[in-house]
Amino acid sequence: MKDIKKRSDCPISSSLDIWGDKWSLLIVRDLMFAKECTYGDFLKSDEKIATNILASRLLTLETNGIITKHGHPESKAKVLYKLTPKGVDLLPLMMEINLWADKYFALPKERKAMLEEVKKDKEGFIREKTIALLNNS
Amino acid sequence: MKDIKKRSDCPISSSLDIWGDKWSLLIVRDLMFAKECTYGDFLKSDEKIATNILASRLLTLETNGIITKHGHPESKAKVLYKLTPKGVDLLPLMMEINLWADKYFALPKERKAMLEEVKKDKEGFIREKTIALLNNS
DNA sequence: AATTTTGCTTGCGTTTTGCAAGTGCAAATA
């Protein structure tokens, strides 16, 4: 999971080369919508990622400039993962996935509620959330 | 590749369960931006998908209502694959991937040119392209 | 009638995944 082979010059292909699997965008999701993100926090997510897969995905995301590691303010044993600006820029894409899923799946109430807000002013939501994420990084 | 196991109720997770791999969205890309899409046409794409993987992904996408098979007007031996409305609805997401990649990768000139147009009026582009795709299906 | 095209399927070796257990270090506890 160290070096990535680029399959073509297509932007979709190049993007999928980095985060095109079943787990990477779930990590990004947690970094966007959860409060804190330590290694253990990722493991606690509903989808139950295996610990070795988590480690490999975190490394790939870090290598490709999507996330960075930070010391935890309260403990030297903990590591805080955060999105880089490049990672924060995945927010519009993440919201479109949410909106697509909202149209075709039954979602949890609380997520549904958030998406109703988003639909009222998508650009505004993304702008504000982007600022909040950048401030946190 | 027949039945999909839903890992959680999260919309991101549910979406990735269907098309979260290195190949599915490349098939959707071809269906959105290439003229014709037969089985052989998919195989000709730059990324060189293996024929058995292609078959399994086409089946998954069809099973999940993203694409449908159609007879070819000129030949009974050929099969035309087309996006369903649910598949066409992936266009906004696809464009956000393009725009993200445009910001962080070097893209082919012609794709870059298209994206310049998109940036001028993203909603307009998506609206028109959606109509064009729905008319074709 | 024979050959080619098209849309797949099948076999098989390689890679990736998933699960469980283990390791090393910092911090908390006794």
Place this chain on the structure above:
DNA sequence: TATTTGCACTTGCAAAACGCAAGCAAAATT
């Protein structure tokens, strides 16, 4: 001070998925 606990990974191994090449049946072409 010694020991236990918590945290961030690593390792081993079986199972699943992938990638490549070859094969196959039906339709189209020659």
